[in-house]
Each structure stands twice: as C-alpha cells, then as structure tokens.
Amino acid sequence: MPDNDTLLPHVPESRAVPKKRTRLSLVWFIPIVAALLGVWVAVTRILAEGPKITIVFRSAEGLEAGKTKINYNGVEVGLITTIRLSDDHQRVITTAQMEPKTEGFFVEDTKFWVVRPRISGATVSGLGTLISGAYVAMEIGRAREHRRDFVALDTPPVITGDIPGRFFMLKTPDLGSLDTGTPVFFRRLQVGQVASYEFEKDGQLLNVKVFVRAPYDQYVTPNTRFWHASGIDVSLSANGLNVQTQSVLSVLVGGIAFETPATGPALPPAEADTVFTLFNNRTDAFRLSARAPQTFVLVFKQSVRGLTPGAPVELRGIPVGEVLDISAQIDAKTFEFSAPVTISLDAQRFGVKIVDMQPGADFATVRRQMFDSLIAHGVRAQLRSGSLLTGAMLVAIDFFPDAAPATVDWSQTPVQLPTVPGALEGIEASVANIVKKLDQVPFKEIGGDLHVALAELNQTLLSGHRTLDNADKLIEPNSVLGTELGNTLQEVSRAARALRVLADYLERHPEALIRGKTGEAK
C-alpha cells in the first residue's frame, strides 16, 4: 500500500463543517397554537355571521345602531347595525345583522315593525320596552321567494305568529269606536280582535279585518251576523226602549260581537276571509236580511208620520222585513198625494217557513204563487202604530177578508203590494162619514120645530105646576082629606086587630068554626 502523502502530496484537507445546531425550540408551538386559535375563532365568527338585511322605517324613533335588537317571538335573532337616511330624506334605512341560520326567515311576506309601548283601548302592549327601549319585532312569512330588503309596518299587527284561527272581512260604512286590537265577542266572551281596517278604493265602505281565534272560528258560519257592540246601545223604536250592551270592556273601548241565528239552517263554518256586513247593533243584525231580500212597494194614501226607514214589517206581530225607504208622489191628474214605501221582505230569513213547498221547485215561482194566493185571500199591508209612547209606526201585513179584491202586477220592479187604510185611518174615515150624514140633517127646521115644541112644553109644565099645587093642598095636614084619611086608617087598624084575635082563636079552637064559641059557656 503506497503512502498517500507521497502519491498525492497536494491534496487539500476537506473543511470540517461544524455541526450546525438547527434546534427549533418547542416554544414555537405557542405561536402556532395561538395562530390556530385565532384562525378557529375567525372561522367560527365568519361562519356564525348570519345574513345581512335592510329594513326601511318611516321613523327611527327609539332605534339605535348597534343596540336595537330584532326579536322573533321573544328570541333575539338580529341587531340593527347601521341607521341612515334615505337619499330623499323621507325614510330611514337600517341594516341589520341577523343571527346565523336565519336565512329561511326572509321571505316575501316577512314583516317587521317597531315595538314601542302602546296603549290602545283594550290592550296595553310593549310595556317591557319602557325599560329596554324599543326593539324590532318580526313575523316570518310563508312565501317561498327570498328577499333581503324589507319595508317595516307602521303599526304592529295585532295578530302575530301562528295563532290558530281565521280572518274575516267586515264591511261597514262607519268605523265607530273600532281600532286595531278592539275585541271581538262571541256570547260576551272575547274570542278575537280587529286586525286591521282600510277603506275600499271608492272610500264608501271600510273593510275591517277581524281575527277569530280557534276554536271559536268554527262558530262563524256564512249565516253569522256581526255587529258593533260598542258602548251602550239605547234605541227607542216601535218596539219600545231597547238597551243593548256587551261587556264592560266593550262599553269602554268598543267591540264587535257576532252570533249565528238559531233559526237559520245549520251551515258549515265560513271560509277564511269571508266577507260579512258589520251591522250597527244586534237588532239590525238580526233584522236585516243579508242575502237576497225581495223588495216591495206599498203605496199609502195616509200620513206616514212616525214611519222611518228601518221600521219593522210584521206579519201578525212576527217581523218579516223592514222599511227601506219612504218617498212621496203626487198624481199629476188627480193631484192625489200618496207615499210609496219601499220594504224588503224575506219571510224565510225570519224563520217563517213555507209549508208545502215542492222539493226542487223554483223558489221565485213558489213565492210568486204564494203572494198571489195570499193577496187573493185578503192579505194587505197596513200602517199601524207600533208604540203609543213614541208614535213610531210599523207596517203590518195582515188578513183583511173584507178588503177590496186586488192583484199583484209582477212585471213592475219593485212589485207593488195592495194596502188597506190603517186602523186610525179607518176610524177617521168612519167619523168623516158620520159627519157627512150629520150634514144632511135639516137642523134649521128641526130648530124651528124644537122652538115650537119648547113653547108648548112650557105651557105643559105650567099646567103641571098647577096640578101639583092642587095636589099639595089635598094632602096638607089640616085638610079634610088628611083627617078623613087618618080616621079611615084607624078604622082599618082596628079591623085588622079584630081579625088577628079571630085568627088566634081559630087557631086554638078550630072547632069553633062549626060549634061556635064555647069557652064563654064555661
């Protein structure tokens, strides 16, 4: 083995590389852990970020960016983050940061409103906001279309959430003392509320939306009547004084009551959003027919004083309709004044049943035939005084077999029904008749004759007077007649006594009749 040094004398030595100490301190775990924690927090924060929505308010009163919560059924689901004015300064645009997993809340008909303390009639709500400040409440809609920008309601809806029940529409010309939240009563039990109201487009009628809670909503049938139960309803009508109230609450704050007539046919519960008429009071509600009443015209030739629209039409005391309208007309030829009175009749509505109606027969035809035969049997309309106290009149339909025959002309609209003069009118006519006859009596001649007769009577009386004077003289105490009469009477008295003695004796001794007096012999 040759020496390396001798063979390769100039080979340099390799440089010794000192072992580099590449010790990574364990301490680096700390920033790594910190970074991981930070990333984790960030990720959860980002993941926890719910949707951002925009809500437009009319006013930001009570709202505060970063403070005002959005609640759904009392659960906080979001926070108002920014509040700014719209470009035209008319509205307030707020953005809200919602909680995660609330994406499904924001559909087309989701509603938002600000909850502030509200005292409206029967209900006090949002008292908690006195302390906590206003918050935004929401109601989740049922639509499918998603959206992220909303316009808040100006007034909170009365009915929120999924309270089971049904909405109904009531049409009324006058809101009265109703307001949103006004109670709805059924047999004086509060079963619902007025949800909202709005004018119809033409401004003639108000549509009042009421909510009736389940299970009471099933008592609302197509035949149900709704009426204003506001306050105390005192009415003075043909039926006398009438006071109607619901509960004390409704006296104070108003209300709506409903009831289904017991006499009507049993109907299934009404569909939601069925339209009803809101009557002024219970009487109206149960009197007026809401379906297809028949209108008739009655022409009265007498005064219709005391008859008002709404006055009842009665068939022997049973209400069958009501007076709709009263007008006046003058016949151009005869200058005869008459008052056509329009009435609505719906006997069935008032529980009057038509007997013997053929099944499947046309109701209008049956009714026509019925009216024809009724009128042939003397049915007439008559004005009658309903109440002596108020002087109110009513239209009575009754049987007058003696009335002049009449027929109904069905070609007219409305059909005219024959009338007879009213009871008072009849008396008046009779009195007039008597007066007329009295007029024909020759009072002048009678007067002359009477005068003569009276003169004769005077003479007669004078002679009578004399006669009586003579008679007086005859019977005065010292007159001859008087004395004679006294004696005669004494004689008669004595005779009578003797007769009694005789009778007594005969009674004791009847044999004396045959044998004669025997006692004296002893």
Add this chain to the structure above:
Amino acid sequence: MSTPAVTAMQRGLQTCEVCGLLSRPLPGEHAGRCPRCDGELEFRKPDSVQRTWAYLIAAAICYVPANLLPVLTTTTAAGAESDTILQGVVLLWSPTGWPLSLIVLFASIMIPSAKIVAMIYLLITVQRGSIANNAQRIRLYRMVEFIGRWSMVDVFVDAFTAALVQLQPLMSVAPGPGLFFFAAVVVLTMLAVESFDPRLIWDAVSVKEVRDA
C-alpha cells in the same frame, strides 16, 4: 478606547444570576450548575431570540381577537349586551368619566401593543448587531418589564366584576371570549420579556470593541 471592556463570556466564564459567583464551565459544556448555590449557569439564556420571537408572534396573534371579541357580557332587564374593550372605552368617554376611559385605553389597548412593538424593535436590533442607542434600548427593556406586571389589571377587574355582579335576574356580568385572548396577550408578552436576555444588547458592543481592538 484603550482596552476593551471584558465580559465574563469573553473570558469563558459564567456568572451565577442567583449568587453572582463566577465559575468556569466544564470543557465542551455550555450549561451547568453553580458550585455554590446550585443555580443554573449559562453564558446567555438559551434560544433567547427565538423564544422571544415565538412568544411575541403568539401575543400579536392573540391581540387581534382580544380587541375584536367582547370582553364582558352584561345581562340586564333591558337585555344582554356585549362590549369589546374599545366599546368600553367609548362607553366610558363622558365629560366626567374620561379619565377612566383614558386609563382603560392606555392599560388595555396601547400598552399591550406598545410592549409588542418595543420587543420586536429590541429583537430586530439585537439580531442585526446594532450598537446604537444601547442605553435607550436597555431603558426601554426595563420599562417593558416593569409595566408587564400591571398589565393584568383589566383581566382582574373583569374577573372581579363577573364574580361580584351576579344579581340574577336583575343584572349579571359574564366574561366574554375576548377576555381570554387578552389574558393570553398579557401572559405571552410577559413571557417574551422574560425570555429576552438583555445582555444580548451589549454583546454586539463587546464584539465591536474586540474587533476594533
């Protein structure tokens, strides 16, 4: 500059930080035990720069959530409210409460960030072997070290409040997640300060002096 100043390390000696005894380490060994008091002996703190960096970076990371997350959740009848440190500062800022607001601002936001920035500055200058402003830098280090012990004030206040204000159901206070990160920032900066060896500031000077000499 006649004779360069001599440090213990230059002469291969170690100073015991506990009893001050100078000793010579065993050949080939960097660490040992003080023969007198059994304290740990090192020329310099091991991996000082690296450790300090690690703690600082961790502190800087924690500083972000500490300021973004709520530190205190107050539940009152009015509802729950979570406040971050900065929101607390804004909340306290009022004509009468502004000194308190300033204290919170300094103690909770400015000082932790200042500590982190100061330590980063020290680390960078040490790594670059800078010899400028040595006196100032050591003063800065001492300040940071001094302040460190007071940095937990916020955490203590929050902890006390949470423990004391438990008037269920009227009002209750609970610490928020930000508080834990804030505590982490304080602890990590203190650890960073602790692991930094101020002697490193002067090592560069010694090296230069030796080179110049």
